Amino acid sequence: MATIEPPATARARRHRALAPGLLVMALLLGAMAGSLAVGSARIPFAEVWDITLSRIMPTGAAPYWKPGLEAIVWDLRLPRILLAALVGAGLGMVGAAMQSATRNPLADPYLLGVAAGAVFGANLAILHVGDILGPATTPLFAFAGALGATLIVLSIARLTGSTTADRLILSGVAVSFVVTACANLLILFADQRSAANVMFWTLGGFGAADWGVLPAPAIALAVGGGWFLLKRRDLNALAMGDETATTLGIAVNRARLLHMTAGAFITGVMVSVSGMIGFVGLMTPHLVRMAVGGDNRVVLPASALVGALFLVLADIASRTIIAPDDLPVGVVTGVIGGLFFVLVLRKRTGA
Amino acid sequence: MTRSRKTSSSPRRLAGLADLAGLAGAALALCAPSAGLAAPVTVRSCDRMVTVARPPQRAVSYDSNLTEMMLALDLAGQMVGYIGHRDRMRASAQDLFPKAAQLRQIQRGYPNRETLLAEGVDFYFAGWSYGMRVGGEVTPEKLARLGIPVYELTESCVRIGRREKPTLDFLYRDLLNLGRIFGVEARAEALVAGYRRRIAAVSRKITGKPRPVVFLFDSIGRAAGTAGAHSMPTALIEAAGGRNMADDTPGNWTRVSWERVIERDPDAIIMMDFGEGDARRKLDFLASRPGLRDLRAFRQGRILTLGYNELTPGPRNVTAVEKIAEFLHGDH
Numbered sequence: 001m002a003t004i005e006p007p008a009t010a011r012a013r014r015h016r017a018l019a020p021g022l023l024v025m026a027l028l029l030g031a032m033a034g035s036l037a038v039g040s041a042r043i044p045f046a047e048v049w050d051i052t053l054s055r056i057m058p059t060g061a062a063p064y065w066k067p068g069l070e071a072i073v074w075d076l077r078l079p080r081i082l083l084a085a086l087v088g089a090g091l092g093m094v095g096a097a098m099q100s101a102t103r104n105p106l107a108d109p110y111l112l113g114v115a116a117g118a119v120f121g122a123n124l125a126i127l128h129v130g131d132i133l134g135p136a137t138t139p140l141f142a143f144a145g146a147l148g149a150t151l152i153v154l155s156i157a158r159l160t161g162s163t164t165a166d167r168l169i170l171s172g173v174a175v176s177f178v179v180t181a182c183a184n185l186l187i188l189f190a191d192q193r194s195a196a197n198v199m200f201w202t203l204g205g206f207g208a209a210d211w212g213v214l215p216a217p218a219i220a221l222a223v224g225g226g227w228f229l230l231k232r233r234d235l236n237a238l239a240m241g242d243e244t245a246t247t248l249g250i251a252v253n254r255a256r257l258l259h260m261t262a263g264a265f266i267t268g269v270m271v272s273v274s275g276m277i278g279f280v281g282l283m284t285p286h287l288v289r290m291a292v293g294g295d296n297r298v299v300l301p302a303s304a305l306v307g308a309l310f311l312v313l314a315d316i317a318s319r320t321i322i323a324p325d326d327l328p329v330g331v332v333t334g335v336i337g338g339l340f341f342v343l344v345l346r347k348r349t350g351a
Numbered sequence: 352m353t354r355s356r357k358t359s360s361s362p363r364r365l366a367g368l369a370d371l372a373g374l375a376g377a378a379l380a381l382c383a384p385s386a387g388l389a390a391p392v393t394v395r396s397c398d399r400m401v402t403v404a405r406p407p408q409r410a411v412s413y414d415s416n417l418t419e420m421m422l423a424l425d426l427a428g429q430m431v432g433y434i435g436h437r438d439r440m441r442a443s444a445q446d447l448f449p450k451a452a453q454l455r456q457i458q459r460g461y462p463n464r465e466t467l468l469a470e471g472v473d474f475y476f477a478g479w480s481y482g483m484r485v486g487g488e489v490t491p492e493k494l495a496r497l498g499i500p501v502y503e504l505t506e507s508c509v510r511i512g513r514r515e516k517p518t519l520d521f522l523y524r525d526l527l528n529l530g531r532i533f534g535v536e537a538r539a540e541a542l543v544a545g546y547r548r549r550i551a552a553v554s555r556k557i558t559g560k561p562r563p564v565v566f567l568f569d570s571i572g573r574a575a576g577t578a579g580a581h582s583m584p585t586a587l588i589e590a591a592g593g594r595n596m597a598d599d600t601p602g603n604w605t606r607v608s609w610e611r612v613i614e615r616d617p618d619a620i621i622m623m624d625f626g627e628g629d630a631r632r633k634l635d636f637l638a639s640r641p642g643l644r645d646l647r648a649f650r651q652g653r654i655l656t657l658g659y660n661e662l663t664p665g666p667r668n669v670t671a672v673e674k675i676a677e678f679l680h681g682d683h
Binding site for chain 2: 066075076077125127131132134135138191192193194196197201207208209324325326
């Protein structure tokens with residue numbers, strides 16, 4: 001967790017974070033470019049590259065590739081990769097903010113009932129309503145569910161006067177139990193064959209991505225992420241404890257509630273377009289802090305970058321392990337992420 | 352033709368005639384000058400209208416029962432392949448539809464859009480929970496954006512909220528719609544006419560007979576997996592002169608408690624056989640449970656085993672109705 005540092009050290013750390021930051025950014029761009037050539041259809045990398053360039057900078061030259069391949073690269077793979085990066089960045093950053101705001105190392109973006117609410121909404125759409133609003137139906141229902149559950153948590157917190165971090169988290173847990181039970185009830189009353197479909201949504205994935213899906217998570221990341229970056233000093237203060245934060249002139253309860261609500265909002269958007277993807281939001285901030293310390297001025301953007309890189313890589317794995325079928329990305333992040341983190345822990349205790 | 356009696360041996364012959372008529376229709380279609388410039392065709396699919404500009408040449412269908420509908424219309428030449436389990440396709444299709452051997456497996460599980468595009472697929476015949484899921488990456492609207500039209504299996508429309516009581520008309524409707532889409536209307540009409548005659552023959556035999564209550568045993572579990580009001584088996588059992596025990600439970604594939612099965616004590620049991628010893632396991636399960644082994648149908652051995660392709664919508668439904676009618680009313 002965050003430790004109090006003299007400003008000089010913090011500045012030095014920030015400078016020291018610059019080189020790894022650039023490295024991660026380069027890795028991210030490299031992974032995204034490489035990911036364009038990955039998929040069930042075998043397309044040579046040079047061709048993928050030519051297709052992409054021709055769309056970004058049309059030269060008017062006649063394409064030598066089949067039109068189907070152009071659609072695969074430009075309309076399926078590229079939006080899918082961008083979506084993975086956006087969701088990873090969003091979850092990574094929200095995780096960092098939530099952990100600071102609650103001073104709880106186990107806080108993750110799905111606190112405050114977001115996960116349970118989203119699953120409830122998605123179940124309703126997938127099992128009982130169908131695509132009444134077109135392909136956006138499931139995302140919209142999931143987002144409404146996430147938002148609804150968060151509102152319930154917040155009103156319960158207000159009703160019971162639970163403004164401390166621990167009590168907020170507990171309210172979230174309680175509401176999650178109720179909402180999850182209701183979501184399961186929806187499965188019970190549904191067609192058996194469709195029940196399996198719910199699992200595929202819940203385990204997460206980017207297969208449904210297309211250009212039309214991208215604006216919502218992009219806006220959520222830009223607005224929400226921008227807001228967190230603006231409030232990074234608040235988050236630093238909250239991470240030091242309520243007393244310290246109060247002496248620094250911060251209305252602790254109000255600030256915490258605000259940050260957690262903002263986090264829930266961003267997460268609601270992300271979960272609605274990608275399903276539940278564990279590990280990223282919880283673990284990315286810890287990895288980042290191990291490398292660069294606890295200053296949110298560094299941790300927030302770094303968690304976004306690392307989260308994006310991690311999900312782009314996880315999506316590559318999800319498309320290749322059992323190709324041509326997709327492995328749900330939530331399964332990949334759980335297994336690879338969990339093992340990777342155990343390794344990191346071992347290394348640190350060994351050192 | 353409608354007056355024909357002595358139907359016990361004629362269904363097969365009638366089916367053969369229907370095939371001949373279908374071939375004649377195909378020949379006519381080939382001779383027609385419009386083959387290259389066919390006008391766009393629009394049909395209803397669940398609650399949508401779907402239009403194909405010309406008969407598809409690189410179609411794909413999902414799993415064995417839908418693929419058998421394509422093969423019953425002799426459309427193998429207009430397909431690139433099928434999606435689903437290879438073994439199930441081989442086991443199911445080849446006795447009736449040898450052309451199944453020509454078809455290539457495109458993907459094992461639910462397809463992804465990339466595979467469909469890479470294969471140059473120009474038409475997808477699927478259903479909800481038959482190769483498409485709500486909120487998934489392959490839906491009619493998502494494929495429409497890529498220029499791939501989708502026709503949805505009528506029986507599966509209940510999963511996107513369309514509550515229509517299934518009858519064999521579902522099967523006829525799908526076959527006739529596919530016939531229009533693929534420009535083989537005459538073939539489809541002949542095929543359906545043959546099916547109608549066979550079903551009419553069955554219903555003549557069962558008129559005035561009592562309607563036994565049938566429990567459709569789909570899966571073992573803490574509750575009984577069975578077929579609800581909006582499932583094809585309900586239609587098949589009714590066409591064969593019986594009543595589906597679970598026809599008051601809405602939905603397609605559903606669950607009822609074992610207590611309810613015992614309480615209703617059905618007159619007969621139809622077991623869905625998924626193969627690989629599945630029917631044996633179901634029998635053992637019934638025999639091992641007090642209450643279930645005391646069911647009248649179990650004690651009297653009034654149990655009929657039918658395969659997946661007979662009980663899910665497809666061309667084998669007609670034979671299934673004949674088998675169920677024989678099973679329920681044959682020895683009475």
